[in-house]
Amino acid sequence: MKNNVTIKDVAKLAGVSISTVSRVINDSKPVTDEVKQRVLDVIKETGYVPNPLARSLVTKKSKLLGVIVPEVSDSFVNEIVNGIECVTKMYGYDILLANTYSEKSQELKSIDLLKAKQVEGIVMISWTLDEDHIQSINNSGIPATYISKTAQTFDVYTVSTNNEDATYDMTKYLIDKGHKEIALIMTSEADTILETERRRGYERALTDNNIAINPDIIRYGNTDHDNGYKVMAELLDEGKKPDAVFVTGDEAAIGAINAIFDKGYNVPNDISVAGFNNTKLSKMYRPKLTTVGQPLYDMGAVAMRMVIKMINDEPLEEKKFVLPYEIIERESVIEKK
Amino acid sequence: MKNNVTIKDVAKLAGVSISTVSRVINDSKPVTDEVKQRVLDVIKETGYVPNPLARSLVTKKSKLLGVIVPEVSDSFVNEIVNGIECVTKMYGYDILLANTYSEKSQELKSIDLLKAKQVEGIVMISWTLDEDHIQSINNSGIPATYISKTAQTFDVYTVSTNNEDATYDMTKYLIDKGHKEIALIMTSEADTILETERRRGYERALTDNNIAINPDIIRYGNTDHDNGYKVMAELLDEGKKPDAVFVTGDEAAIGAINAIFDKGYNVPNDISVAGFNNTKLSKMYRPKLTTVGQPLYDMGAVAMRMVIKMINDEPLEEKKFVLPYEIIERESVIEKK
DNA sequence: ATGAAAGCGCTAACAG
DNA sequence: CTGTTAGCGCTTTCAT
Numbered sequence A, B: 001m002k003n004n005v006t007i008k009d010v011a012k013l014a015g016v017s018i019s020t021v022s023r024v025i026n027d028s029k030p031v032t033d034e035v036k037q038r039v040l041d042v043i044k045e046t047g048y049v050p051n052p053l054a055r056s057l058v059t060k061k062s063k064l065l066g067v068i069v070p071e072v073s074d075s076f077v078n079e080i081v082n083g084i085e086c087v088t089k090m091y092g093y094d095i096l097l098a099n100t101y102s103e104k105s106q107e108l109k110s111i112d113l114l115k116a117k118q119v120e121g122i123v124m125i126s127w128t129l130d131e132d133h134i135q136s137i138n139n140s141g142i143p144a145t146y147i148s149k150t151a152q153t154f155d156v157y158t159v160s161t162n163n164e165d166a167t168y169d170m171t172k173y174l175i176d177k178g179h180k181e182i183a184l185i186m187t188s189e190a191d192t193i194l195e196t197e198r199r200r201g202y203e204r205a206l207t208d209n210n211i212a213i214n215p216d217i218i219r220y221g222n223t224d225h226d227n228g229y230k231v232m233a234e235l236l237d238e239g240k241k242p243d244a245v246f247v248t249g250d251e252a253a254i255g256a257i258n259a260i261f262d263k264g265y266n267v268p269n270d271i272s273v274a275g276f277n278n279t280k281l282s283k284m285y286r287p288k289l290t291t292v293g294q295p296l297y298d299m300g301a302v303a304m305r306m307v308i309k310m311i312n313d314e315p316l317e318e319k320k321f322v323l324p325y326e327i328i329e330r331e332s333v334i335e336k337k
Numbered sequence C: 001a002t003g004a005a006a007g008c009g010c011t012a013a014c015a016g
Numbered sequence D: 001c002t003g004t005t006a007g008c009g010c011t012t013t014c015a016t
Helices: A007-014 A018-026 A033-046 A052-059 A075-090 A104-116 A131-140 A163-176 A193-208 A225-237 A250-262 A280-284 A296-311 B007-014 B018-026 B033-046 B052-059 B075-090 B104-116 B131-140 B163-176 B193-208 B225-237 B250-262 B280-284 B296-311
Strands: A064-069 A094-099 A121-125 A144-147 A157-161 A182-186 A218-220 A244-247 A272-277 A290-293 A320-323 A326-328 B064-069 B094-099 B121-125 B144-147 B157-161 B182-186 B218-220 B244-247 B272-277 B290-293 B320-323 B326-328
Touching: A007 A018, A007 A033, A018 A033, A052 B052, A064 A075, A064 A104, A064 A296, A075 A094, A075 A121, A075 A250, A075 A280, A075 A296, A075 B094, A094 A104, A094 B075, A104 A121, A104 A131, A121 A131, A121 A296, A144 A296, A157 A163, A157 A296, A163 A182, A163 A193, A163 A244, A163 A272, A163 A290, A163 A326, A182 A193, A182 A225, A182 A250, A193 A218, A218 A225, A225 A244, A225 A250, A225 B280, A244 A250, A250 A272, A250 A280, A250 B280, A280 B225, A280 B250, A280 B280, A296 A320, B007 B018, B007 B033, B018 B033, B064 B075, B064 B104, B064 B296, B075 B094, B075 B121, B075 B250, B075 B280, B075 B296, B094 B104, B104 B121, B104 B131, B121 B131, B121 B296, B144 B296, B157 B163, B157 B296, B163 B182, B163 B193, B163 B244, B163 B272, B163 B290, B163 B326, B182 B193, B182 B225, B182 B250, B193 B218, B218 B225, B225 B244, B225 B250, B244 B250, B250 B272, B250 B280, B296 B320
Parallel strands: A064 A094, A064 A121, A121 A144, A144 A157, A157 A320, A182 A218, A182 A244, A244 A272, A272 A290, B064 B094, B064 B121, B121 B144, B144 B157, B157 B320, B182 B218, B182 B244, B244 B272, B272 B290
Antiparallel strands: A094 B094, A290 A326, B290 B326
């Protein structure tokens, strides 16, 4: 039952040469209808499937696309992966997936792995991309797109949303709702581009509205729930009770809300909380999370589309693809009385 | 800069034959230390990496493992995928990922794709597996493990938890908490093995405790939040207000809780709610969800480990691997007064 | 211990 | 339009 029918077998059975068979399966050169039909029949009968390995070996096209992510179980990541998966399949490619757990060594290793497997293109999601990663991929000459704010400063293809503007707008939204003391909990480490952009947006919004910046209520953590909880709890424990808290990640925002609850306050009545990303969670939690929406699925789809265009030498309008964001008003932010 | 160094180049530069180079990179036959060192040096200098395509073509080993899932963005799925990824990498394999969106045609297509790509093994997660899928995989002779309750009745390798016992235990737990009218919201379609097992566990627990089964409060839906919401809302709208609701999926359970809230009741004070799966969500939501925990990560890891064992012809103790579950007590279920 | 040579299954000139 | 032939980069007998 095993699939060991080769092009040779088909050729023999159809009474033609292997090149003819090759021609019909690839539609690469004209073949008489009659012969073509005969070959097709044999293929159907035998259940012949071309060996992509052999094919790739000669064409140097693996029909494989590499996807490098920090962790599939992250809600931000897997919605992007869905988008990637969709266009990948649409163009007849397969996905080679690598988790890195945000460890640089794993990221580098994954790149090597994908190179070795001859992927034709790469989409890489990383929070902490640096020159080494980019150089490693560049050296290989494999087309790549990055979904990574830290990639913004490099001369590489990226897809992202404008984090500075998004942060500005959400901060402004909070201000418009009457909040003055607005804490910022960052889910990205200090000194990254992402952090800088977001901080800039936040500070600009404050300044534009004549609110003094209070460095004491700007905190750092990472993206997960427990971290948001911890940072928020600390803030409260230190006796700081802001009007509103802007957490740059939904999971962490929910963690923050939980901390607020556990400290005996109410969201949004005592403190308003805004998130970032509009992941599925933000709709499921109660109060429903007011958040800035990034088109995650689209980001993945666009990133992969770019890679495929590069592979096919189709022109690309721009290197930095910036997708729109939106402020999604739900229940966790209310007008301050 | 491109990586077009071949075994030939290495051989030439090291002044040996390509077979010798092959021997050192594969450690397959003894090679004089001196020669070996020379070859190794050249490899390091040139940055030579063996072309796995060519290698696979002759060895018939692709070092690729296929993973078929309904959708990576499902929280149940991606925690399993994490486990799969981990052991896959540990054994030097790469993952070929395919989303099916639970559509049978996509599932079948994915199987064909993976076959064509010469994967050495497959782990398939599916809610609605049937003979066609299994036959398609069986025909290929590719080792496979299924994480799919519907695969239980087939003579194939599976990993799962005992759903009947788990459902029994949770129902019993609810009963022990003083609840008598216990609604069951199934996230699996009627007439599937999974549904049957769970229903059996539920009914057995009721019967064992002299509680009459009320078919009217047994409902069906699917796994997502909105569905749980809808089904619960319907129940309430029909004037049915059970003591407790057991929803066989966390996301849907949270949907149910939200519906209960929106109808003006409180969880757990008015109605207790229990979920299934112990996904990340269940800890993040408030009230924290009481749920039955399945070792998702482990299920993925075990499934892939089984596949790898099969590939290496290592003996496997059993075909049906059943992992433990546990009742995780949190806040959404309380003693009925 | 090492090299020569065959061949994995396929595509792509090159002839005819 | 079709067949012959030469590889793609590698592993693996089979000699030496």
